[in-house]
Amino acid sequence: xxxxxxxxxxxxxxxxxxxxxxxxxxxxxxxxxxxxxxxxxxxxxxxxxxxxxxxxxxxxxxxxxxxxxxxxxxxxxxxxxxxxxxxxxxxxxxxxxxxxxxxxxxxxxxxxxxxxxxxxxxxxxxxxxxxxxxxxxxxxxxxxxxxxxxxxxxxxxxxxxxxxxxxxxxxxxxxxxxxxxxxxxxxxxxxxxxxxxxxxxxxxxxxxxxxxxxxxxxxxxxxxxxxxxxxxxxxxxxxxxxxxxxxxxxxxxxxxxxxxxxxxxxxxxxxxxxxxxxxxxxxxxxxxxxxxxxxxxxxxxxxxxxxxxxxxxxxxxxxxxxxxxxxxxxxxxxxxxxxxxxxxxxxxxxxxxxxxxxxxxxxxxxxxxxxxxxxxxxxxxxxxxx
Amino acid sequence: xxxxxxxxxxxxxxxxxxxxxxxxxxxxxxxxxxxxxxxxxxxxxxxxxxxxxxxxxxxxxxxxxxxxxxxxxxxxxxxxxxxxxxxxxxxxxxxxxxxxxxxxxxxxxxxxxxxxxxxxxxxxxxxxxxxxxxxxxxxxxxxxxxxxxxxxxxxxxxxxxxxxxxxxxxxxxxxxxxxxxxxxxxxxxxxxxxxxxxxxxxxxxxxxxxxxxxxxx
Numbered sequence: 001x002x003x004x005x006x007x008x009x010x011x012x013x014x015x016x017x018x019x020x021x022x023x024x025x026x027x028x029x030x031x032x033x034x035x036x037x038x039x040x041x042x043x044x045x046x047x048x049x050x051x052x053x054x055x056x057x058x059x060x061x062x063x064x065x066x067x068x069x070x071x072x073x074x075x076x077x078x079x080x081x082x083x084x085x086x087x088x089x090x091x092x093x094x095x096x097x098x099x100x101x102x103x104x105x106x107x108x109x110x111x112x113x114x115x116x117x118x119x120x121x122x123x124x125x126x127x128x129x130x131x132x133x134x135x136x137x138x139x140x141x142x143x144x145x146x147x148x149x150x151x152x153x154x155x156x157x158x159x160x161x162x163x164x165x166x167x168x169x170x171x172x173x174x175x176x177x178x179x180x181x182x183x184x185x186x187x188x189x190x191x192x193x194x195x196x197x198x199x200x201x202x203x204x205x206x207x208x209x210x211x212x213x214x215x216x217x218x219x220x221x222x223x224x225x226x227x228x229x230x231x232x233x234x235x236x237x238x239x240x241x242x243x244x245x246x247x248x249x250x251x252x253x254x255x256x257x258x259x260x261x262x263x264x265x266x267x268x269x270x271x272x273x274x275x276x277x278x279x280x281x282x283x284x285x286x287x288x289x290x291x292x293x294x295x296x297x298x299x300x301x302x303x304x305x306x307x308x309x310x311x312x313x314x315x316x317x318x319x320x321x322x323x324x325x326x327x328x329x330x331x332x333x334x335x336x337x338x339x340x341x342x343x344x345x346x347x348x349x350x351x352x353x354x355x356x357x358x359x360x361x362x363x364x365x366x367x368x369x370x371x372x373x374x375x376x377x378x379x380x381x382x383x384x385x386x
Numbered sequence: 387x388x389x390x391x392x393x394x395x396x397x398x399x400x401x402x403x404x405x406x407x408x409x410x411x412x413x414x415x416x417x418x419x420x421x422x423x424x425x426x427x428x429x430x431x432x433x434x435x436x437x438x439x440x441x442x443x444x445x446x447x448x449x450x451x452x453x454x455x456x457x458x459x460x461x462x463x464x465x466x467x468x469x470x471x472x473x474x475x476x477x478x479x480x481x482x483x484x485x486x487x488x489x490x491x492x493x494x495x496x497x498x499x500x501x502x503x504x505x506x507x508x509x510x511x512x513x514x515x516x517x518x519x520x521x522x523x524x525x526x527x528x529x530x531x532x533x534x535x536x537x538x539x540x541x542x543x544x545x546x547x548x549x550x551x552x553x554x555x556x557x558x559x560x561x562x563x564x565x566x567x568x569x570x571x572x573x574x575x576x577x578x579x580x581x582x583x584x585x586x587x588x589x590x591x592x593x594x595x596x597x598x599x600x601x602x603x
Contacts, residue, residue: 136597156598186583187593194590206450217584225590267447276452 003336004347005329006046007039007322008081008238008305011059014312017260022312028058029065031315035308036069038319040076042326045347048079048111048305051088053120056262063096070104077349078104081200081305082113082181085142086134087124089158094145094166101171106350111179111200111236112139114188126157132187133157139178139191146175149365165365173361177348179236179303182214189214193221193233198348200236201298204307205263207276211237212297219299232345236303237294240279243324247282253317254281261311284328292335300340302347390427391565393417394465396458398435398472398483405505407434409537410471412551413503416558417469424566431465433458435482442485451489459490463581467499467565468528470519474506478518487526493577495526499564501557503535512536527577531560 009032015022023031036047047069052059059065066078078100083093093110100108114131115121121128137155144151145166154160170176179198182188183206192199199218203211215235222233242254251270258270258281273279280290291304306325309318346352354360395414399406414430421428435442441455451459462468472483487495502519504511515534523530533556541550578588 132593133597133601136593140594140597184580186580186587190587190590190593205448207452210450213584217587221587264448268444268452272444272452273448276450 002333002340002346003301004045004077004303005332006044006048006077006079006303006305007035007308008046008048008050008079009035009059009307009309010050010081011052011057012262012310013056013058014262014310016312016314017256019314021314025058031309031318032058032065033069033072034315035318035322036076037072038322040073042322043329044076044322044325046077046079046303046305047073048081050081051084051115052117053084053087053123054117063100066108067100067103070100070107073107076107078108079179080110082111082115084115084120085112085138086114086131087120087126088138090138090142091145091158091161091164091166094142095168097176098146098166098168098170101176101350102168106171106174106354108350109177109179109348111181111198113181114185130157132185135188136191139180143175143195146170149363167365169363169365171350172354172357173363174350174353174357176350177353179234184210184214186214186217189218190221193218193227194225196222196225196227196234198234198236198302200303200305201238203238203278203294204240205277208278208294208297215298215301228345229343231299231341232343234303234345234348235298235301236305237298237301238278239291239294239304239306240277241287241290241306241308241321241325242281243284243287243321245283245324247286250281250283257311257313265311284324287325288328288331288335291332295336300336300344302345304336390429391421391467392461392465393421393428393430393467393469393561394433394461395430395469396433396435396462396471396483396486398480398486399505400436400473400480400482404473405537405539405542406471406473408542409503409505409535409550409554410469412554413469413471413501413535413558416554417467417501417561420555420558420562421565424562426566431461433461435486438486439482442482442489445489446485458486462490463494465498467501467561468495469501469503469561470523471503471505472519474504474511474514477511478514479504479522484522487522490526491579493527493579495523495528496576498528499561500528500530501533501535501561502530503537503557505537507539509536509538509540512538529564531557531564533557533560 013028039047049062049065050059051062062080070078114135118128134157137157149165151164152162179200180188180192181200183202189199201211201214219230219233223230242250244250255270259265280287308321395410397406397410418428418430438455445451472479500523502515504514515536520530535553535557537550
């Protein structure tokens, strides 16, 4: 597959500045499902949702959203952008995403993030100043829960575990692939590199020099920890565009959304921001060329996710953006394949991870009858013989 | 200290010409003379905040610096000593002045010697130096020299013993003493910045140990 191309949403409920209309939570939740289904329809590889626990977002409980979308799609990989590894109990993450793995036949992976909304930490009994330490300890536990049964564990941030087995066990004995996302913390690039996991740089709000530095550090440390060469590290990038067939139309239509956007609105001009960040507002050809230029500073990479449904853009417009993205998708894939050395790995999937692990293993933990010393598995075998 | 001593003079005057810039120039020249008198090569760079006002507002909203603001921040990062000069607005430093120090990464001024200075229409504002600027730079863990330089409009005419020039010379001399020579104090401990982390990443085993320990990172 080479590179995976998809979309990610933060689930913001934002007033459309051109009409003054604000969608209800219900409308926004249903729109998210429609957008995910459209992503699959136009041939995208990934749909990812963020996680927020405060208004104006509808992105709490991403597992329900992903499972629901999983039931209505066939191929698209479901992911998170991001899962709050700081404030979410790693025991729940282990259970929830292994469950979705089974339900969707392995069409799920995760992106870990810390979250930067101060009050969310105390709401979940945590301290934002411990963000990095929480991300490190919680993820170390999560990995053990997926790879080991009968986990004994004691740490700083969570109640201890004795003889705990997270269920269901990961599908085919292989944990979901994990990306670590961070905009500006080198420690998270270091964490991703240490484990040989993917590193995702959101990329969309910051100058390319910064992305280059973060991705460069991750690649260098990936090689340092012996997972392969620097060019074999697993890199993902964010992106942001608004396109119309005529570039002037795109600029005219998008400007009010840009000027009032929750994150960067009322700040730099659209022209300044498109110059300094990956935001591209223009024709499909311009979006295609800009996207393919990301490799110049990030190297050949494995996952490209676009933000298309924020800042109050109506559903109809978002679906039109996806149609246009679908139209340039074959050219984009072709462009990404050009000059890509064979030694650069494809984006990891459940299938590739199972193959790398030497085939599928059923890790189901069967109950043991402590009175008679038999297990239900032994009983089944006996019944089969009888 | 080896090599050229780098001084950055940050001034937040708004009018042209401004008395704040006038004071900044006086201080810059005095520091150049005082450091030079100790036999050190010195480079004085001026950063005026007025032309950076838009970029500073954008930085507050986007989280990153562009163009000349990015260069100004890098100049401050690499400076050996600072001179900072603000007009007094509503009984304190100006918002523009504060914004510049708000967008600097934590730790950037750790242990950096600083001369604080302010201007106003009347001497009644002179305590702004000790009630507003000194606490701000203490929070930023800079080393503020004992003499703060305040200039009311009338000070630009006075020539008596307590004249502005004398205070300028004294503050410049105090800064030069902190910056150079064999008797200079050992460098103060500095917080790790993102740039430090890029230059020499903390190995993951250490991060893992710290996560389980008692540290805050």
